[in-house]
Amino acid sequence: MSNTRELLRWATAALKETEIESPQLDAEVLLAHSRGLSRSELYTQPDGRPSVEAEEHFRSLVARRLQHEPVAYITAQKEFYGLELQVDGRVLIPRPETETLVEVALMIGRQREVAVLAEVGVGSGAVAIALAVNLPSIEIYAIDSSSDALAVAEENCRRHDVLDRVHLLLGDLLMPMPKPVGLIVANLPYVSQDELPNLAPDITDYEPLYALDGGPDGLDHIRRLLEQASSRLRPPGMICLEIGATQALAVNDLAREQFPAAIVGLVRDLAGLDRVAIIAT
Numbered sequence: 001m002s003n004t005r006e007l008l009r010w011a012t013a014a015l016k017e018t019e020i021e022s023p024q025l026d027a028e029v030l031l032a033h034s035r036g037l038s039r040s041e042l043y044t045q046p047d048g049r050p051s052v053e054a055e056e057h058f059r060s061l062v063a064r065r066l067q068h069e070p071v072a073y074i075t076a077q078k079e080f081y082g083l084e085l086q087v088d089g090r091v092l093i094p095r096p097e098t099e100t101l102v103e104v105a106l107m108i109g110r111q112r113e114v115a116v117l118a119e120v121g122v123g124s125g126a127v128a129i130a131l132a133v134n135l136p137s138i139e140i141y142a143i144d145s146s147s148d149a150l151a152v153a154e155e156n157c158r159r160h161d162v163l164d165r166v167h168l169l170l171g172d173l174l175m176p177m178p179k180p181v182g183l184i185v186a187n188l189p190y191v192s193q194d195e196l197p198n199l200a201p202d203i204t205d206y207e208p209l210y211a212l213d214g215g216p217d218g219l220d221h222i223r224r225l226l227e228q229a230s231s232r233l234r235p236p237g238m239i240c241l242e243i244g245a246t247q248a249l250a251v252n253d254l255a256r257e258q259f260p261a262a263i264v265g266l267v268r269d270l271a272g273l274d275r276v277a278i279i280a281t
């Protein structure tokens with residue numbers, strides 16, 4: 001039997017050897033999870049010895065991480081915008097850069113006193129739930145083409161008590177919307193098919209392809225969303241799109257094709273990369 005310090009040292013070394021990006025953090029999160037403790041609690045009892053069963057459980061979690069399974073899928077949870085979300089292989093793991101999309105949508109929602117908005121590509125529900133929690137009277141049409149993803153989103157909406165205001169709709173982009181709205185928010189798949197094979201195995205071997213694949217140039221979904229938006233956006237409407245770091249010019253052109261008078265703005269994420277296109281029609 002090993003103590004906490006020894007287990008962490010073993011797991012960190014093994015994960016480092018397999019070139020896992022954040023070996024120590026992952027080891028801590030997995031050990032804390034397997035013992036039902038917080039990470040800080042691990043450090044208050046470094047000489048504590050988990051039971052034989054707990055140690056075996058921890059070693060099995062590390063074995064999964066060594067196969068590149070993401071920590072969020074192993075622990076079945078991910079924090080996003082201060083909210084704890086349940087995640088599994090049916091949904092994309094919410095990314096920190098998507099918090100920029102939430103910030104932008106919150107700002108517009110408050111400034112324009114938006115009463116109803118659409119979020120397209122809802123996945124785990126991360127964006128819709130962050131908006132619903134922070135805009136307490138908003139109604140959201142939250143759309144996804146995957147019933148598997150919607151099942152996860154429903155569970156997360158229930159957990160955060162917003163199921164009465166987040167209307168989960170199955171279908172293609174804006175098609176299921178019952179009426180036009182003044183604000184559309186979307187984080188649709190935008191990885192180009194050329195780039196897909198270059199992504200880390202943590203992504204390609206575990207996350208759903210339907211949440212990543214944006215077609216030949218990565219813009220298939222965004223292009224079609226903008227086409228549909230011309231009849232489903234109540235003027236003067238706004239569209240906020242999460243985009244890839246090199247897609248700003250192309251998205252600007254696509255937006256102008258559908259909305260010739262549009263003003264298109266860009267917001268960078270915390271890494272300084274173009275991340276959100278704001279289209280004011």
Ligand SMILES: C[S@@+](CC[C@H](N)C(=O)[O-])C[C@H]1O[C@@H](n2cnc3c(N)ncnc32)[C@H](O)[C@@H]1O
Pocket residue numbers: 091092093094095098120121122123124125126127143144145146149171172173187188189190210211212221
């Ligand atoms: C990049 S994930 C975003 C998930 C979540 N909003 C987030 O930011 O973490 C994209 C989501 O779009 C959905 N999607 C893909 N094609 C779609 C379509 N044609 N209509 C609606 N949703 C679609 C996928 O199922 C997936 O859940």
